[in-house]
Amino acid sequence: MRGRSGGPEIVLEDMHVRVLADLCGQLVEMVSPEDEATDPLAAELGLTGLGSTDVPVTPDDPALARLLPDAYAEDAEAAAEFRRYTETDLRLRKRDNARIVLADLAELVDLTEPADAEELRAQGGEHRVVLDPQGVQAWLGTLNDLRLVIGTRLEVTEDMEAFEAKLADDDPRRWLFAVFHWLGGLQDSLLGAL
Numbered sequence: 001m002r003g004r005s006g007g008p009e010i011v012l013e014d015m016h017v018r019v020l021a022d023l024c025g026q027l028v029e030m031v032s033p034e035d036e037a038t039d040p041l042a043a044e045l046g047l048t049g050l051g052s053t054d055v056p057v058t059p060d061d062p063a064l065a066r067l068l069p070d071a072y073a074e075d076a077e078a079a080a081e082f083r084r085y086t087e088t089d090l091r092l093r094k095r096d097n098a099r100i101v102l103a104d105l106a107e108l109v110d111l112t113e114p115a116d117a118e119e120l121r122a123q124g125g126e127h128r129v130v131l132d133p134q135g136v137q138a139w140l141g142t143l144n145d146l147r148l149v150i151g152t153r154l155e156v157t158e159d160m161e162a163f164e165a166k167l168a169d170d171d172p173r174r175w176l177f178a179v180f181h182w183l184g185g186l187q188d189s190l191l192g193a194l
Helices: 016-029 040-043 062-067 076-106 117-123 131-155 160-166 173-192
Strands: 009-013 128-132
Touching: 009 016, 009 173, 016 062, 016 076, 016 131, 016 173, 040 173, 076 131, 131 173
Parallel strands: none
Antiparallel strands: 009 128
């Protein structure tokens, strides 16, 4: 939605702020480069691993592989070479986007304080995040990445609605589907405000 300032704005309740912050924290951990600590300047420039003799491979985790796909599906050697020059930069951009979202969320509520679910429901406070152009890109990228991860974990297909309808009421995947749909709604709302 458009805020009073005319810029894109996201409205979140306390509980949603905390859910999104938790998901963003997990995303930061998931995409952060493993060799980042070796040379901070090289990591910031996306140049880590260039002198390495290790051949980069597609991640084993299907969700991470979805976030960091092979550029050449039919040519493993070309895909590895491309990954060697681009994966660290892609990881850093995804991590930095999630950190921007986390910083925005931390301005809304104290994320260091654990919150009781019942207390959050009772408070139901509403928070507004007005985004600048960089913030819009970070939020859209992070929301998309989170949906890709959750969609991969849920094995979302064209028949998602039929699959979801067959789940038992107490199936924990119902909660993940709810989060998946909610993130999609946030993404659509933000795109609509542009």
